[in-house]
Amino acid sequence: MTQGIIQDKVSAALTGALLSAREKGLLNLESLPPVHLEAPKRPEWGDVSCTVAMSLSASERKAPFEIAQIILDHIEHRDSLFARAEIVRPGFLNLTVQPGLWKEVLHQIEAQGEQYGHSQLGRGRRVLVEYVSANPTGPLHVGHGRGAAVGQALVGLLRATGHDVASEYYINDAGRQMKLLGASVLARYRESCGQTVSFPDDGYQGEYIRAVAERVKAERGAALLSLPVEDAERQSREFAYRELLALIRQDLERFGISFESWFSEASLLSSGAVEQVLAELKTKELLFDQDGAQWFRSSAFGDEKDRVVRKQEGEYTYLASDIAYHRDKLRRGFDLLVDVWGADHHGYIPRMQAVVQAYGHPKERLRVVLVQMVNLLRGGRKVEMSKRAGEFITLREVMDEVGADAAKFFFLMRDSSTHLDFDLELAKQQSQENPVYYVQYAHARIASLLRVAASRGIECPRPSRATLELLEDPDELALIRKLSAFPVVMEASAGELEPHRMAYYLRELAGMVHPFYNKHRILPPAPDSEPSAAILPDSAPTPNRGTDTIPPGLTGARLALMWAVQQVVRNGLNVLGVSAPEQM
RNA sequence: GCGCCCGUAGCUCAGUCGGAUAGAGCAUCAGCCUUCUAAGCUGAGGGUCGCUGGUUCGAUUCCAGCCGGGCGCACCA
Numbered sequence: 001m002t003q004g005i006i007q008d009k010v011s012a013a014l015t016g017a018l019l020s021a022r023e024k025g026l027l028n029l030e031s032l033p034p035v036h037l038e039a040p041k042r043p044e045w046g047d048v049s050c051t052v053a054m055s056l057s058a059s060e061r062k063a064p065f066e067i068a069q070i071i072l073d074h075i076e077h078r079d080s081l082f083a084r085a086e087i088v089r090p091g092f093l094n095l096t097v098q099p100g101l102w103k104e105v106l107h108q109i110e111a112q113g114e115q116y117g118h119s120q121l122g123r124g125r126r127v128l129v130e131y132v133s134a135n136p137t138g139p140l141h142v143g144h145g146r147g148a149a150v151g152q153a154l155v156g157l158l159r160a161t162g163h164d165v166a167s168e169y170y171i172n173d174a175g176r177q178m179k180l181l182g183a184s185v186l187a188r189y190r191e192s193c194g195q196t197v198s199f200p201d202d203g204y205q206g207e208y209i210r211a212v213a214e215r216v217k218a219e220r221g222a223a224l225l226s227l228p229v230e231d232a233e234r235q236s237r238e239f240a241y242r243e244l245l246a247l248i249r250q251d252l253e254r255f256g257i258s259f260e261s262w263f264s265e266a267s268l269l270s271s272g273a274v275e276q277v278l279a280e281l282k283t284k285e286l287l288f289d290q291d292g293a294q295w296f297r298s299s300a301f302g303d304e305k306d307r308v309v310r311k312q313e314g315e316y317t318y319l320a321s322d323i324a325y326h327r328d329k330l331r332r333g334f335d336l337l338v339d340v341w342g343a344d345h346h347g348y349i350p351r352m353q354a355v356v357q358a359y360g361h362p363k364e365r366l367r368v369v370l371v372q373m374v375n376l377l378r379g380g381r382k383v384e385m386s387k388r389a390g391e392f393i394t395l396r397e398v399m400d401e402v403g404a405d406a407a408k409f410f411f412l413m414r415d416s417s418t419h420l421d422f423d424l425e426l427a428k429q430q431s432q433e434n435p436v437y438y439v440q441y442a443h444a445r446i447a448s449l450l451r452v453a454a455s456r457g458i459e460c461p462r463p464s465r466a467t468l469e470l471l472e473d474p475d476e477l478a479l480i481r482k483l484s485a486f487p488v489v490m491e492a493s494a495g496e497l498e499p500h501r502m503a504y505y506l507r508e509l510a511g512m513v514h515p516f517y518n519k520h521r522i523l524p525p526a527p528d529s530e531p532s533a534a535i536l537p538d539s540a541p542t543p544n545r546g547t548d549t550i551p552p553g554l555t556g557a558r559l560a561l562m563w564a565v566q567q568v569v570r571n572g573l574n575v576l577g578v579s580a581p582e583q584m
Numbered sequence: 585g586c587g588c589c590c591g592u593a594g595c596u597c598a599g600u601c602g603g604a605u606a607g608a609g610c611a612u613c614a615g616c617c618u619u620c621u622a623a624g625c626u627g628a629g630g631g632u633c634g635c636u637g638g639u640u641c642g643a644u645u646c647c648a649g650c651c652g653g654g655c656g657c658a659c660c661a
Contacts, residue, residue, distance in 0.1 A: 038603085041604075041605085041607085042605080045604075049604090051602095051603060051604095054603075054642085055603095057641075058640090090642075092603080135661070175660085175661070177660080202660090304586080305657090307658095312659060313659080315659085317659065317660085317661090343589075343655065344655060346589075347588075347655085347656040347657060348656090370589080372589085373654090373655090414597065414598090417590085421596060423596095429623090434623075435609070438623075440623085441624075444621080445620085445623095448620075449620050449621090452621095453620080500598085501598090507608080507609080508608080511608080514624055514625065515624090515625065517620075517625085519626090521619095521620080522620060523620045525619065525620090526619070526620080
């Protein structure tokens with residue numbers, strides 16, 4: 001784990017100080033505490049602060065202030081590392097790093113480029129991220145969109161932190177829902193052929209079902225009418241399944257999402273995998289018969305009760321194939337399974353973790369990321385949706401209206417486990433109210449800056465070629481400090497499986513870029529826009545940012561800084577699956 | 585009734601090893617474009633961090649109990 005390249009140095013120096021104080025017998029330190037640094041809220045508290053002295057106070061039986069003083073006294077090369085080091089009130093150690101050291105951050109960004117922020121934290125651990133997995137019974141809706149955005153971001157984050165990641169879509173192409181789909185399409189088909197039929201009770205009501213039925217008719221004419229009902233229903237089902245799955249694939253592709261693999265539930269049943277897995281559980285004595293049904297003893301692993309895997313009528317439940325599915329995932333050798341589910345499935349977690357444990361793995365091997373509902377708004381007013389009545393806003397409609405990037409970023413802005421208000425009007429607005437454009441604009445703006453510089457023949461040096469010592473303004477140093485936090489955010493965001501942290505970071509970074517751009521001149525004024533000094537009266541007001549002159553060295557240093565900022569914004573948007581435009 | 589999630593500014597939300605005077609965006613109000621992209625910037629107001637106890641040097645953060653909201657508690661998926 002890194003705390004940032006400079007913070008790591010500081011942390012090491014403080015640890016070193018603790019060790020040498022222990023050698024001298026000034027501190028006991030039975031175990032060496034981790035030296036955790038934090039970014040102070042107020043500038044006068046320095047660049048980094050450390051609370052280790054306070055947390056040691058109890059075990060060392062010394063006043064925090066005294067411990068802090070001991071640490072301070074034992075830092076090697078203190079003056080070359082810190083411009084200021086002071087102890088505040090209870091025992092805060094407030095440190096200001098020598099300004100020159102921060103330039104290492106820019107060198108690191110230059111050296112690592114697209115890899116900046118990436119790490120080997122995952123040590124090649126194999127992870128399978130399963131997401132979307134919507135039933136192929138209709139088009140994807142906004143909720144699926146959020147799951148898709150979250151899943152894709154998780155894949156990106158885990159890859160960036162050194163995991164060996166695969167992504168998969170589980171197709172629920174078996175069972176009751178599929179049967180209903182077939183029956184629904186067949187009913188519409190018959191209607192279309194002029195028959196009066198009663199529509200299945202829980203059938204799929206959406207308009208798209210009629211559309212599928214129309215295509216069946218276009219392809220097969222009235223042929224299905226003369227078939228036995230089961231055959232007609234099966235053919236309708238298979239037809240609809242193909243059509244709807246293709247639709248889902250198209251929508252995902254348009255959303256910029258692809259999967260390494262698509263896993264069919266039906267294949268688990270036809271291959272005998274489900275039977276096999278139940279037989280395995282039987283030998284483990286985790287399966288038993290009761291009331292004519294077959295049960296999985298999930299309560300043995302902390303689930304609140306046992307669960308039926310085969311109904312009285314002999315049919316398998318959804319859980320049965322899900323056990324087989326997760327058994328299959330484990331058998332494929334993944335070290336970690338990440339499932340992205342709708343939050344309404346949260347009650348399902350204990351039983352799936354029971355499955356994992358039944359196969360001898362710690363339950364942590366399965367981590368479930370819950371994605372809460374999306375409230376769709378339009379201009380602040382709720383858009384009513386009813387899946388039952390088949391009325392819902394599809395992901396496609398949202399993409400048509402606001403674009404894939406905006407939709408994704410909105411989905412990722414908040415903790416996935418909380419309800420999300422998604423205002424279509426807001427997401428569509430290309431204005432300051434829209435966080436997507438705010439971040440993308442930071443990237444595009446720098447791109448523009450670099451373009452203008454190039455067109456004027458101004459050199460845009462990389463950090464290694466720039467005079468970075470000239471970057472000493474607090475705003476410049478603050479920006480660099482923010483850049484140094486990027487790898488930390490990446491690791492935390494990936495480790496907690498919380499993409500919104502990265503989205504927030506990018507919002508914050510952009511929130512520093514725009515003010516900086518406005519406040520500080522980077523390029524010299526354009527030759528043709530420079531007002532002639534001769535015609536300005538002596539009483540002319542102080543030149544504003546536009547006409548300020550700037551030393552060539554500082555232009556170079558600031559361009560190098562901006563280049564690094566742009567790299568970080570791009571890397572961040574990249575892991576989230578959002579584009580980083582060169583111009584807007 | 586039991587379980588999980590959530591209660592932080594008018595609104596939507598950040599804040600995970602417990603730290604200093606609790607943050608951001610939007611909305612509101614007042615300003616900034618002959619200039620490197622105004623899809624931007626500057627400033628102002630706005631809070632009993634649901635409530636009550638506990639743990640301790642210190643709690644929005646951890647624990648317990650309440651109150652309020654969401655979801656789940658199927659031989660549906």
